[in-house]
Amino acid sequence: MPLLRGRVRCRRGVERARFQDAQGARPTRPRGGIRLTINKSKYDLNVEPNWTLYYLIHDVLGLTGSKQFCDRGECGSCTMIVDGKPVLSCMMLAIECDGKTVETVEGIADEGHPLIEAYAKHHAMQCGYCTPGFVVTSKALLDRNPDPTGEEVVEALAGNICRCGTYPQHVIAVKEAAAKLQVEKAAGRGQK
């Protein structure tokens, strides 16, 4: 049996660097102070330059609703709304969020958004791990498009992966939530 001897590095460099950044690697630079609003609460925080927004919110602040399915912007499970736009929080550095407004699934649930009830009612979940990411992405869609067509819902959710295959229910749930919001708006009780 031929023997090959040699030293190799244990991991692939690029992946390693990215992973370290995403998972809160040791501090290499001084911490930075940022002010941001998360779910209507104001925070004044010192963050490491390499912390992602996901790491800050999930691991440091303990808002564990956002999930990490992949670790590199491939799955949509860590989606948060930053200044009105859905972003992949594993791909955004926390230090970039100074002065920004962040909305997580916890905030969406707290405000009683009809998406939560619609998702539960229509079983738009099975294992549920990816579900908060879908809810946040859908909320961002309804904020900018209160009456989306089925195609528009599909387009908006195209970046969210559900391995259990619950996709057909999401379109139903989002459209039902949209209809409910329309009624509330018409009744003068529209939510922000």
Next chain:
Amino acid sequence: MSKQSEIETERMVEMFDNLRADKYPLKEFKCIGQKGPRRVDGLAKASGQADYTMDVQLPGMLHMRFLDSPYPHAKILKMDTSKAEKLPGVTYILRYDDPELPESENLGFFTVFQNDKPLDGIAHFEGQPMGAAVAADTEGIAEEALSLIEIEWEERPFNLDPIAASDPNAPLSFPERYMDGNHWNRGVLDEDIHGDVEKGFAEADRVIEFKITRAGHTWIAPERPCGVWKWNGDCAEIWLKNQRGYVAKRYIKTWFGGIPMDKIELHMPYQGATFGGWTHTDWNLGGLYCAAVVSRRTKRPVKYVFTRREDFYGSSMDEGIYFVKVGFKKDGKITAVDGTVYHVNAIHPAYSPLRHLHENTRIPHLKGQTKSIWVNKGPAVAIRCEMLMPVLVQTMVMNRVAAELGMDPIEVALKNDGGQGHDMDWLNEQKKERGFEVRDSLKECIEKGKAEFKWDKSWHEPGTRKLPNGRMHGVGFTWTHEWSDSAGTGEIAIRIERNDGTATVLGIRCDNGVDAENSYCQIVADELGMRLEDVHYNPRFDPGFHTNSPDSASSMSINGWAVRHAARILKQKILESATSPTAPTQRGSYQPAFRNTKPEDLDITDSVIFVKSDPSRQMSLADFVRRMGTQGPLANLEFQGVREAWTEPLFAYGYHVQLGDYNPNHPREKFCRQAHFMEVEVDTETGEIFITRIVNANDVGKVINRMSCEGQQYGGSVMGMSRGKLEEVIHDPATGIMLNGNLIDYKVATIKDVCPIGTILVETGMGYGPYGVVGIGEDIATLVPALLAPAVYNAIGVWIDEFPITPDRVLKALGKI
């Protein structure tokens, strides 16, 4: 015989007479089978409040990561961890040569392929977690420390191709375990033979042969595999992502010279899906073992998490190369099938490729063999189900025969339906003998499915229908039996809560998302006569009872019995309590809640106990138990002149032993069938396949949780289409390194791939579970990948026998590349 002992007797009869139809079904179903109950976990999951093991954070908790082998087959000769140890934030590095790590340990189910050493020094596939585990303040630091470990490797030759690996001169894939070659069979389930295939081929009008290649695909569970270990003195507290938590506990109790079961506190938070997969691999519990060692040495809780890439190292139980020979008559009756599969890395017992044809057809002569070949890739385990291989063969055999004869594949299906080589008359006799109503399940599934799919208008000669958009139109059909009917045991208890009379179901299980909690609550509600909203099941803690595993696929036929037994016994207990004197003390006892009645005079409906002959005499369960729920018998209330009752706690347990379908010593006939239909459009310029419609018709015997069943249908269809046309783990032949271990390069279906999916549930009652139920969770995702082949054949008129059916394979089949 007292009523109580009658109930006990009934339970015993049910326990041991489980080869027959349910003899004690309910007369009326109120919750069971209804559409609409909201998921018990719905709000928690939608709002992000559902906690998973990945979310667990404990004070002082360390994060542990593992070294991965960069080579497909290599041994560590020397390892220097000194630089890594000096990295700030690193607390501990556990090495493969640590004297405390045993050479062999109980690490779970199928430790055949790997060494069952918690942290091995030899890798048998690239990416294998081995060598070292680093515990640090954060995952990032642990990862960085891994990169500082210097290793001298002995790199060994490796195999990737099963045919090449089965050559006697091929290098050994796993010399530590298999010195004599890379071919290994357990010899139990890998061969099905009935009849004489040579005779069958001689009787045939025509004989065809074909080869199928199926590339490996994997589970992709959203929550990465992980766990947390915390020592509380000599007691272990564990949070675990694992589909078989209670079984894992059985292994854990043997570690470190033995940890008593009562000193293991197991938490099973919500589980971000497993699909079998990782749960079956031994480095899963190996990770937990390492966490336990490091936790004890550092006196801190340790959480280990595997990376997304690490979660890709495993394959399905259909990866391999298939050689199939089929003989058949001109009328579509198949006379013989001979199938051999070179199957990759089956650490799970490998089934025969003809298992389904044996179980659900009248084909008189079958010979099937699975050759399990070791190569240097991750192990093949049951993902969704271990029946991928038999259903792929059944689909291809039936449809190939239909195509050769120019027949409708549905006609071929009905001509061959049967069981164990016998025709439908024989099968119907078995149904009668076992106490079932005789119904033709396949016909019922086909009729309903055909009507919804509009099959008669859709099916056409292969390669003949071009659509206005330029694509070729095709439809496919396949069928098999409902096979999910596990063997095993389940224990479930129910407690009526003091103060409000709600019912709590008790039993630890893995919540993988199939909403079985609701199903059990529905059974309890109907059996006890309670409202569904008064019944709750939290399966995430360990009350000392456990459901049968796998918890998410096929165990309703076991756990359903257990919960039903418990509910029936508890109902009797409630009625006896309501008619018996209460609060026996030295001073005597008090009058029953329902005076001058016997238990059989009462019933419960909508959570209200009432006298059957005079329903105006009634009391809600809440009122009934509230009178018992004081701070203690008679404490501080007697002086108030209130006559409070006091009874024993209202609690009952049920357990069930099911001989089941997977026990090879107790085979039993399968009566329920399923039929599936798919429509595709194929772009012959690009080779792209568009799946435009799917209809699933499943005879589940009896629907318990309708939305859950439908969820398994459309969810399984999505996973199935993904497996059929997208999913393939690719290894570099030169280096043995996996090339697409991430969600960008390994494609899974997104919402844009989804088409309309019809979900039809047929209820013939011919399953061996309570009410005639048979499990559905494993079926559709297992069967739908194969269905793509006949649909694409119908579209382009050429068979594609390589899976997944990717655009390049379509173009190759069309002779365009």
